[in-house]
Amino acid sequence: MPLTEIGRYSLRRLEILDENGEVDPALEPDLSAEDLVKLYRAMLLAREDDQRMFKMQRQGRVGTFGPNTGQEAAVCGPALALSPRDWLVGSFRELGARLMRGEPLTHSYLFHNGYEEGNVFDGMERTLPISIIVGAQTLHAVGIAYAMKYRTEKDAAVLAFIGDGGTSQGDFHEALNFASVWQVPVVFVVQNNGWAISLPRSRQAHCATLAQRAIAYDIPGVQVDGNDALATYSAAREALDRARSGGGPSLIEAVTYRLMMHTTADDPRKYRTEEEVEQWWKRDPIPRFRRYLESKSIWDDAKQAALEAGIKEEIDEAVKKFESMDGFKPDAPFDHVFGTRHESIEEQRAAFLANLEGEA
Amino acid sequence: MPLTEIGRYSLRRLEILDENGEVDPALEPDLSAEDLVKLYRAMLLAREDDQRMFKMQRQGRVGTFGPNTGQEAAVCGPALALSPRDWLVGSFRELGARLMRGEPLTHSYLFHNGYEEGNVFDGMERTLPISIIVGAQTLHAVGIAYAMKYRTEKDAAVLAFIGDGGTSQGDFHEALNFASVWQVPVVFVVQNNGWAISLPRSRQAHCATLAQRAIAYDIPGVQVDGNDALATYSAAREALDRARSGGGPSLIEAVTYRLMMHTTADDPRKYRTEEEVEQWWKRDPIPRFRRYLESKSIWDDAKQAALEAGIKEEIDEAVKKFESMDGFKPDAPFDHVFGTRHESIEEQRAAFLANLEGEA
Amino acid sequence: MAKMTMVQAINLALHEEMERDDSVIVMGEDVGVDEGVFRVTAGLHEAFGSARVLDTPLAESGILGTAIGMALAGLRPVAEMQFSGFSYLMFPQLEGHGSRFRSRTQGRMTVPLVVRMPYGGGVRALEHHSESREASYAHLPGVKVVIPSGPRNARALMAAAVRDPDPVVFMEPKRSYRVFREEVPEEPEIGQIGRARIAREGSDLTLVSWGAMMRPVLHAAEEVTSSRGASIEVIDLLTISPLDGSAIARSVSKTGRCVVVQEAPRSLGVASEVIAQINDRALMHLEAPVNRITGYDVVTPYFGREMGYIPGPGRIRRGIEETLDF
């Protein structure tokens, strides 16, 4: 059918640091050695903590959790671009970013052991807790960004994470639409890790990329190599800067891979091949970043050894601290159902406590 | 940021019959005189029935309804492309299409007077009733299309309507995504009539067109002049043919205008100017189609007079028939809550009937 | 003092609260320039502008989801659902997040917001425009559900809801929007969420209801009083959750007889909970079964049939008489 062209769109992909640690100098971000090491440390800490939690889970010392192994660059790169005045609105697979925001290691143990206390820490004001209902958090991010715009808060923005599976949810569409209509400072990062439990990305959505969803809302969108921490940082940095200066929302698709199981309750051998996983281990974001640091002479084996030892010690201590915690107030849920006092709740608290005594 | 281009998209708009009734011969669809007259008659009937219902509503003879005046081409053009084996899944502003599917005139009076009987007619099997929850029906359309594919029903497809406001709903996104992942035979027509009650299209969505939403799902999308019945027919015809032959879903944005109020309960003077409405009256789909018919020597004043008289008579009779209807079974809701018999429902029916007697 | 309809009274409360506190913002479909399809937000857009009186895209989950974000960031959004029949689209946001941030963070993050929605039948509206589904919200821990019955309490409770630290579902009986006027004091009044009101004192029977049913209920109470001299106490629940069980129990302990009138379908409605509360707190005072007069467990009929399905004064009166005669 011959017709008039009324729109033309282009989509791009950003890669800076390749699988061998070679950097494209034209695209290399201007990061201080300190920041680079901070980013590297964050990725390694997230990896090591994941591995420790995995062991603890297998020993029955924490409950089910979803490892972020393999996705450290997709998570920590954007988090490095955050200022304390920005908000972080995560889903459930951004351990690295949470730790960078000041969440203590103990807290993910607590959370995954069934305690709300795991969500509560000093400095949490602009970091939302883990959000389990897939997709819902993206709307909270847009609302927060609206509040910033309403209060004419300058130089701050919201960074929101979601998975490739999450892009199928209606809430994600509504979030993108509200954000673009309102032109509020929010950056959406889709961690496309190839899978939503057992569903491969290709059957989650028919589009060639998830970044092209941005076109539907006329907002900037880009795909990045999600295992390239320089690319994830740069893309997020650019989008956050734009957002902070009134340029509205953006969408970043970070193409990465979940190297471990969906959660510790999952067995990925049921739905994917060892070969596929092998291929992705070769693209592991951490060794390539180490090679980059080494090539810049910021890093060497001694520093690596010291870092590993330091991280191990930090985790050991956190685990010890966590395992000595007790005194979880049994009737805390009654304290926090409402911010006001109600007779019916207090009556039920009394019944609950009386029953506890009955059990004792 | 210099990057690799990984995608390139183009969007087009189709116009065939302009506001003056001039046709682009290269694009003119190959429709028989009979079909052209059928389409014209359908548009005129929808218009006249709207006007009659409006009067009846003002006289308290039917309840609130949403007129389709101005949108007849957006509605009837695609409906002309339907075969009886196709499904029609409408929203609430497709009177013309419903009538073309064999719904009697009486039925919209019944429906808008508060009777489910308005949804029940011979030949209704593949025409879903009016759907009021904005957006929801698009998912039903995809499910029906899936059933067709599952049953390898050939040469049939589903045509689904939604409004510009409806595109903001999560369900619409989920429908487009499921349809594209499943590659099922469904065609979505967005009747972009410029307004969702008081919200202009420009504040409903930030994108320049609604057709570009198709890019997000890698499905064919096109914008058409929604007041050009040849364009709406042609675009729907092409998309339905593609769907019927296994080519999957499509999205059509028909740009039209709601010339009257949102519903009879609405006062559009609160939110839009007379001038805007005037402008759009000039683009009225019906006179331009009449001029086209005349230019093809299919039509003349005598035929017009006969058609108008015929339509008036048809509507008169339908109104008379509707107004003589009675005997609406008071306890019908108890008959249709479940397809199985349940004691609790029958107990409540008995109480209901006893109460009716008490009132008498 | 001025005589006002419920629409005007809620509108007054919104004006007052927005003037008092610039963190209060109003949002929803058509609440701005159009002033709401029922004109509840009349004048707000003009007075406070489009950043505080926000016409949103047509997406209820989007409205509540972003309102939750705003509340987390320190605003106090008052979000409108155009009709309660569309509000289920935001149920997941309310159930999953609005109601949980406080407990999830042990009080460190809170969601002070109001979701307003017209609900209930009797206005000859299309499908999905006349349901009464307050029970679905009242079963959610962490959410308060308020249902005013008249202009004065609507204004006071709306002010309370806006100032409340928790998410409040504020259900407005649309049938009562304009049918009567009441004196509403000049000075702001702040209602108390969680408290029922004795709308009429009496000693022979307790009549419990809420929302639009209060009008036929009070009418029936008058009728029975004048026809046979029975003394009927009427309780207007006002808050559905948390329910004021002790107010109900006190009255029933005194009267020994109770009729509950509910517009919603019968099973699992608020009337069931009222009966359960009486069972828990005052069963041994009952001289007759509690009589629940409710809608039926059928899909809400289109409006041609709806009036037979909503309790009316005749049915309520007969119910009272049966219970008195038991």
Add this chain to the structure above:
Amino acid sequence: MAKMTMVQAINLALHEEMERDDSVIVMGEDVGVDEGVFRVTAGLHEAFGSARVLDTPLAESGILGTAIGMALAGLRPVAEMQFSGFSYLMFPQLEGHGSRFRSRTQGRMTVPLVVRMPYGGGVRALEHHSESREASYAHLPGVKVVIPSGPRNARALMAAAVRDPDPVVFMEPKRSYRVFREEVPEEPEIGQIGRARIAREGSDLTLVSWGAMMRPVLHAAEEVTSSRGASIEVIDLLTISPLDGSAIARSVSKTGRCVVVQEAPRSLGVASEVIAQINDRALMHLEAPVNRITGYDVVTPYFGREMGYIPGPGRIRRGIEETLDF
């Protein structure tokens, strides 16, 4: 006869129904290749292929909305919600459409589908994975809500649900998925939706419950019987809507005492409706208030605290004793 877990028994019913009728299809997140996160759909993908055992995108409204379309077009979809905590996303589709097509078209268009969902606590799962919110669905006219309690009735009721002409919400108590086995007959059994079951006969007290609570309930009944020789009748509701009120009333009329045990929060739960039914049908037989032993009206705690919030055998036993001693 074979001893099976509930997971195996539901799986058996799905195999049988799919073999019997090629309009039955299974759909949801991870139900295909992965065979469901609880393996309820084990073997189906292999046996029936990916057009009948359909891994869907991650969108619950999409799943139910398309299932409704399929049902309208003659299929019988069995849609899984991975956990009931995510099912509210499809509540609008069920409330607005699944439950209404029959009444909307006076029986000309129907929606025969099943929505399966694991629900309830006690498995140390993350937030949103342990709620018990059956009341939200049971308050919807036009929807049936079935909750099996053991392998045998689960298999029979699943077969009935698949064959039922209406939308059936089939809530599977995940805590009972694998903890015990039961003999399940070779031949298909078809349960009866709408009927409660006397799980244990008795004459001194009626104990009413459903789902995962049936295990501690039966345990407590045994204990009290052996400790003090009381004869306890136990009713397993099996269908929550439409509720078998007359079965409850018959039993309570006989025993005069009743305890209802519910995992869900207290207010507006199914226990309230059970009490209301007793009020309507058997109040004058009661020798004590009905004792409702329920969860509390707090946001479901994370699993570190959940066990204190779910009724356990001790609390149930004490409840029975109190009611016997009243």
